[in-house]
Amino acid sequence: MSLRRTLSGGLVNVGIALTALRTNLMRSILTALGVMIGVLAVILATAVGSGAQVSVENTIAQLGSNMALVFPQPDTENGGPSRDTGKLTERDARAIERSVPGVTAIAPQLRASIQLSIPARRISTGGIGVTDGYGTVTNTDVELGRMVTSADVQAAARVIVLGPTVATKLFGDLDPVGQSIRVDKVPFRVVGVLAAKGSSLGTDNDDVALVPISTARQRFATDLKGPDDLAMLFVGFDPAVALEDAKADLVRLLRDRYSVGRGDVQPFTVRTTEEFQEQSATVTGVFQAVLVAIASISLLVGGIGIMNIMLVSVTERTREIGLRMALGARRRDIRNQFLVEAAVLCTIGGMLGLILAVVAARIFERAAEFPAPVGLPVAVGSILFSALIGLAFGGYPAVRASRLSPIEALRSE
Amino acid sequence: MATDPPLLETRGLEKEYSLGGETVRAVAGVSLSVRRGEFVAIMGASGSGKSTFMNMIGALDLPTRGQLLLDGTDLASLSSDALAAIRNRKIGFVFQQFNLLARTSAVDNVATPLIYAGLPAAERRARAAAKLGAMGLGDRMDHTPAKLSGGQQQRVAIARALVTEPLMLLADEPTGALDTATSEEIMKLFGQLNDDGITVVLVTHEPDIAQYAARRILFRDGRVVEDQPVNDRRRAA
Numbered sequence: 001m002s003l004r005r006t007l008s009g010g011l012v013n014v015g016i017a018l019t020a021l022r023t024n025l026m027r028s029i030l031t032a033l034g035v036m037i038g039v040l041a042v043i044l045a046t047a048v049g050s051g052a053q054v055s056v057e058n059t060i061a062q063l064g065s066n067m068a069l070v071f072p073q074p075d076t077e078n079g080g081p082s083r084d085t086g087k088l089t090e091r092d093a094r095a096i097e098r099s100v101p102g103v104t105a106i107a108p109q110l111r112a113s114i115q116l117s118i119p120a121r122r123i124s125t126g127g128i129g130v131t132d133g134y135g136t137v138t139n140t141d142v143e144l145g146r147m148v149t150s151a152d153v154q155a156a157a158r159v160i161v162l163g164p165t166v167a168t169k170l171f172g173d174l175d176p177v178g179q180s181i182r183v184d185k186v187p188f189r190v191v192g193v194l195a196a197k198g199s200s201l202g203t204d205n206d207d208v209a210l211v212p213i214s215t216a217r218q219r220f221a222t223d224l225k226g227p228d229d230l231a232m233l234f235v236g237f238d239p240a241v242a243l244e245d246a247k248a249d250l251v252r253l254l255r256d257r258y259s260v261g262r263g264d265v266q267p268f269t270v271r272t273t274e275e276f277q278e279q280s281a282t283v284t285g286v287f288q289a290v291l292v293a294i295a296s297i298s299l300l301v302g303g304i305g306i307m308n309i310m311l312v313s314v315t316e317r318t319r320e321i322g323l324r325m326a327l328g329a330r331r332r333d334i335r336n337q338f339l340v341e342a343a344v345l346c347t348i349g350g351m352l353g354l355i356l357a358v359v360a361a362r363i364f365e366r367a368a369e370f371p372a373p374v375g376l377p378v379a380v381g382s383i384l385f386s387a388l389i390g391l392a393f394g395g396y397p398a399v400r401a402s403r404l405s406p407i408e409a410l411r412s413e
Numbered sequence: 414m415a416t417d418p419p420l421l422e423t424r425g426l427e428k429e430y431s432l433g434g435e436t437v438r439a440v441a442g443v444s445l446s447v448r449r450g451e452f453v454a455i456m457g458a459s460g461s462g463k464s465t466f467m468n469m470i471g472a473l474d475l476p477t478r479g480q481l482l483l484d485g486t487d488l489a490s491l492s493s494d495a496l497a498a499i500r501n502r503k504i505g506f507v508f509q510q511f512n513l514l515a516r517t518s519a520v521d522n523v524a525t526p527l528i529y530a531g532l533p534a535a536e537r538r539a540r541a542a543a544k545l546g547a548m549g550l551g552d553r554m555d556h557t558p559a560k561l562s563g564g565q566q567q568r569v570a571i572a573r574a575l576v577t578e579p580l581m582l583l584a585d586e587p588t589g590a591l592d593t594a595t596s597e598e599i600m601k602l603f604g605q606l607n608d609d610g611i612t613v614v615l616v617t618h619e620p621d622i623a624q625y626a627a628r629r630i631l632f633r634d635g636r637v638v639e640d641q642p643v644n645d646r647r648r649a650a
Contacts, residue, residue: 012528023516323512326473327573328501328529330494406473410512 038299039353049288129216322409342394350386505574
């Protein structure tokens with residue numbers, strides 16, 4: 001059989017299918033609806049899943065590209081649980097800056113929840129005590145004014161740099177630079193406003209305020225015990241440095257400083273941006289797989305609906321099948337006719353599902369401020385996949401139709 | 414004519430069914446031949462085996478025993494695809510209930526067998542339109558069956574039977590659903606088609622209708638009990 005004949009036969013079958021589907025319009029619509037909902041669910045699940053991936057990647061990218069995070073929590077990943085509390089100090093930070101090769105800048109931090117007030121308003125936000133290295137390591141810059149400088153740190157100056165969300169909440173459209181503001185009731189001067197970073201995974205990255213780390217140590221209520229304990233330390237590395245090696249150097253230095261023996265749990269944890277990326281890729285991958293798996297169940301139900309309706313269609317049209325056989329249709333002609341009918345039905349459902357999914361994803365993005373991209377491969381794939389579902393679930397009814405005996409079929413009413 | 418090989422030849426043709434554990438011999442040894450250009454009426458009561466016989470010569474069913482040669486080919490030895498091709502190219506069926514596809518235009522109904530002959534769409538339509546024109550339905554091409562009278566529907570069905578230029582028209586009670594006047598009209602049409610050279614095999618239980626044929630074969634209990642020319646044959650005016 002020539003290709004041309006196959007193609008022309010396929011087109012004829014599409015025509016026959018559309019006539020048959022129009023004949024039972026309500027039934028066809030309801031059946032297509034099943035597939036539509038299935039495709040909608042799968043596309044949305046994929047979109048939300050990849051949105052999560054994008055969001056996490058953005059978050060990590062905003063941390064800074066080639067960076068290690070050190071925090072004073074016992075690292076139980078490779079050892080057993082530990083009763084020791086964590087350890088990390090400013091002296092550790094200076095030692096790291098001095099001795100670990102490839103370090104470009106360090107950003108030791110204190111963190112606390114703080115109250116900001118002006119006469120008219122009072123809000124709370126995440127306060128971070130930083131040094132002048134913070135901007136470099138975390139790719140953070142100011143939109144207005146200036147960052148925290150080393151002079152600010154040395155003087156324990158009562159200056160504050162506001163995140164854009166905080167600035168808007170307190171001052172609206174006014175320029176906050178130079179304004180006075182109370183931090184936990186102590187007056188501070190606003191010296192800058194950070195450039196917006198947006199939100200990721202539902203967390204607003206702009207809802208922060210930076211003060212010099214020395215000032216934070218004096219004023220913030222933290223649960224740190226030692227006089228130079230740190231809540232967190234970011235270590236920026238030269239882009240040419242292999243993070244894995246850099247991390248090994250860093251860990252070795254800290255283990256020496258705290259005399260951690262072989263097999264002992266270390267009182268600090270080191271993670272690189274690379275590790276976060278890998279970890280989050282795994283987590284979001286699993287997240288996406290679970291979402292899609294759940295959504296696929298509705299597609300499966302849609303497919304069963306197709307099979308059900310095709311079996312009804314074959315039974316109702318037994319006489320037509322007999323007639324077509326009498327007119328010269330071979331078994332495969334009958335089989336293909338019903339396969340195409342199921343595929344057309346599913347493809348229509350799939351296209352409707354795709355359109356609806358694109359609209360729903362846009363609405364979701366607006367409402368939840370969470371990316372839900374529907375890519376071209378997903379769009380094309382979902383249409384092809386719905387046709388495939390038609391072929392898979394229409395297969396049994398179609399083969400059953402083709403196995404009918406011509407006389408039995410002709411005789412049926 | 415005597416040297417011409419027959420279009421249809423059966424030798425000891427038998428068909429058995431098992432019905433509830435019992436074997437029923439619907440056709441119990443039929444040997445006959447039909448030459449090209451004949452107009453044969455097969456008669457018999459219900460259960461005489463005439464329908465089973467017709468199904469076999471129409472390549473819709475296979476015999477249990479015996480030989481069945483159509484245009485020199487033994488149908489008993491053919492695959493289901495080959496039988497489909499025989500039904501498509503060599504036989505044109507006309508049914509009692511017309512069996513037109515609902516919600517499908519007259520011209521598309523007539524063109525349906527050409528789909529299975531593998532013809533391109535334009536040629537299918539052209540040939541179907543020509544046949545409908547020959548049946549006097551040139552102005553009804555895009556009408557669906559619901560908009561046509563019984564006689565018109567049967568003429569669409571005859572156009573469909575003829576569209577692949579078959580060797581034989583096989584009509585099963587073609588006037589069973591029509592009134593007397595329309596029945597006459599359809600039978601005269603068969604007569605004209607036969608005059609133009611096509612072989613017509615007609616299955617009927619009405620003696621009046623059988624009068625249009627040139628030869629009458631009577632079935633009883635699965636056997637041919639009478640096979641003779643029609644004496645006072647009715648012809649197209």
